[in-house]
Amino acid sequence: xxxxxxxxxxxxxxxxxxxxxxxxxxxxxxxxxxxxxxxxxxxxxxxxxxxxxxxxxxxxxxxxxxxxxxxxxxxxxxxxxxxxxxxxxxxxxxxxxxxxxxxxxxxxxxxxxxxxxxxxxxxxxxxxxxxxxxxxxxxxxxxxxxxxxxxxxxxxxxxxxxxxxxxxxxxxxxxxxxxxxxxxxxxxxxxxxxxxxxxxxxxxxxxxxxxxxxxxxxxxxxxxxxxxxxxxxxxxxxxxxxxxxxxxxxxxxxxxxxxxxxxxxxxxxxxxxxxxxxxxxxxxxxxxxxxxxxxxxxxxxxxxxxxxxxxxxxxxxxxxxxxxxxxxxxxxxxxxxxxxxxxxxxxxxxxxxxxxxxxxxxxxxxxxxxxxxxxxxxxxxxxxxxxxxxxxxxxxxxxxxxxxxxxxxxxxxxxxxxxxxxxxxxxxxxxxxxxxxxxxxxxxxxxxxxxxxxxxxxxxxxxxxxxxx
Ligand code: 2HG
Ligand code: ZN
Numbered sequence: 129x130x131x132x133x134x135x136x137x138x139x140x141x142x143x144x145x146x147x148x149x150x151x152x153x154x155x156x157x158x159x160x161x162x163x164x165x166x167x168x169x170x171x172x173x174x175x176x177x178x179x180x181x182x183x184x185x186x187x188x189x190x191x192x193x194x195x196x197x198x199x200x201x202x203x204x205x206x207x208x209x210x211x212x213x214x215x216x217x218x219x220x221x222x223x224x225x226x227x228x229x230x231x232x233x234x235x236x237x238x239x240x241x242x243x244x245x246x247x248x249x250x251x252x253x254x255x256x257x258x259x260x261x262x263x264x265x266x267x268x269x270x271x272x273x274x275x276x277x278x279x280x281x282x283x284x285x286x287x288x289x290x291x292x293x294x295x296x297x298x299x300x301x302x303x304x305x306x307x308x309x310x311x312x313x314x315x316x317x318x319x320x321x322x323x324x325x326x327x328x329x330x331x332x333x334x335x336x337x338x339x340x341x342x343x344x345x346x347x348x349x350x351x352x353x354x355x356x357x358x359x360x361x362x363x364x365x366x367x368x369x370x371x372x373x374x375x376x377x378x379x380x381x382x383x384x385x386x387x388x389x390x391x392x393x394x395x396x397x398x399x400x401x402x403x404x405x406x407x408x409x410x411x412x413x414x415x416x417x418x419x420x421x422x423x424x425x426x427x428x429x430x431x432x433x434x435x436x437x438x439x440x441x442x443x444x445x446x447x448x449x450x451x452x453x454x455x456x457x458x459x460x461x462x463x464x465x466x467x468x469x470x471x472x473x474x475x476x477x478x479x480x481x482x483x484x485x486x487x488x489x490x491x492x493x494x495x496x497x498x499x500x501x502x503x504x505x506x507x508x509x510x511x512x513x514x515x516x517x518x519x520x521x522x523x524x525x526x527x528x529x530x531x532x533x534x535x536x537x538x539x540x541x542x543x544x545x546x547x548x549x550x551x552x553x554x555x556x557x558x559x560x561x562x563x564x565x566x567x568x569x570x571x572x573x574x575x576x577x578x579x580x581x582x583x584x585x586x587x588x589x590x591x592x593x594x595x596x597x
Pocket of ligand 2: 277505506513552
């Protein structure tokens with residue numbers, strides 16, 4: 129029997145799409161890639177995933193795992209051959225259980241991140257991963273891409289939030305590693321291999337995740353600073369002053385604020401006069417009576433006197449807090465409305481961030497004068513989205529044509545400062561060549577060895593992360 133016939137025997141009607149119905153699964157979120165597919169499988173059980181993979185492995189057919197399709201590097205999009213199977217996990221979406229006493233929760237891959245956050249809150253607990261796309265991204269994608277977001281400073285990346293994993297291997301075997309243990313020192317970290325592997329080693333079907341005490345009080349401020357150097361100095365002060373209650377510290381340049389006020393309804397400048405840079409910072413505590421507002425006011429006041437902060441506003445209500453966060457969260461959307469641009473997701477040690485911005489901005493001004501720099505993001509993690517936006521009326525295609533050259537200059541600069549060319553968006557298809565360029569040869573060889581060991585026929589998300597063949 130041919131593969132499609134076998135798959136029809138495994139999956140119920142409506143769980144296997146062909147032809148036109150595949151369309152929504154063929155284009156990535158940024159519209160960088162448009163692929164074709166043999167079919168799209170939408171299994172509802174782990175057993176069905178296992179049988180689909182076993183069949184594809186036997187037929188040597190590539191499988192492209194697909195979550196909420198919110199990734200930035202094309203990792204969930206099939207290639208143009210039309211021979212690959214897209215494996216969408218969205219119907220594998222049960223919360224299998226919450227163990228409040230163990231501060232853990234077990235969720236299937238297709239659960240929306242927001243649903244996981246809600247399930248934790250329903251049990252009086254907190255799941256800290258937080259991203260702009262949390263209403264549409266799926267936990268399996270968050271795990272497979274080792275997602276970051278706006279709380280990494282305090283809680284770490286997705287990798288740090290995992291206790292156990294259930295994975296279907298390329299040949300259909302199921303690795304049941306759904307432990308809820310915080311201590312389990314029993315050999316190699318096999319489960320860890322699948323986190324950040326972008327579906328190239330197997331398919332994550334469920335995970336047991338760490339929960340934390342519910343956040344009962346927050347204090348949020350939007351502060352104007354002269355430059356990223358002042359932002360980094362302010363971060364150091366706030367960390368010392370607030371202990372471990374600081375959960376977010378995000379940089380917003382003036383241009384980002386202007387783009388959001390221009391393109392996103394309901395956004396206004398929270399401060400009276402314009403400033404070149406801003407930071408959005410938030411403290412949070414599980415203690416309802418924690419005087420966080422007083423602490424933040426005092427720390428910002430002292431920073432104002434020291435000349436580090438130029439002006440600041442504190443959110444006085446949930447509504448004001450949401451309004452400040454909306455500025456930050458809608459920057460990517462505002463950029464899309466403004467027109468074509470180039471994106472870079474770099475990280476360096478926090479202490480090297482000011483130098484990166486100064487040198488990176490200098491390079492752009494000298495070499496790409498038609499572009500405007502919009503560098504924003506997770507200063508607390510040393511991670512900036514160092515994006516370029518065409519000037520109004522400028523030729524967008526001409527800017528996009530410079531993508532390789534600009535990427536090379538900025539990635540070389542990040543790496544020369546001890547940094548990374550992909551802080552939180554992963555590799556996907558977009559950055560395969562970058563990984564080959566920057567990964568130490570020994571590390572790359574080990575990655576290929578792991579790939580061969582776990583996926584000897586090369587069916588798992590071929591061509592993503594590592595070049596296939
Ligand atoms: C964010 O931090 C995302 O908002 C998207 O990682 C970054 O669009 C981007 O460049
Ligand atoms: Zn980000």
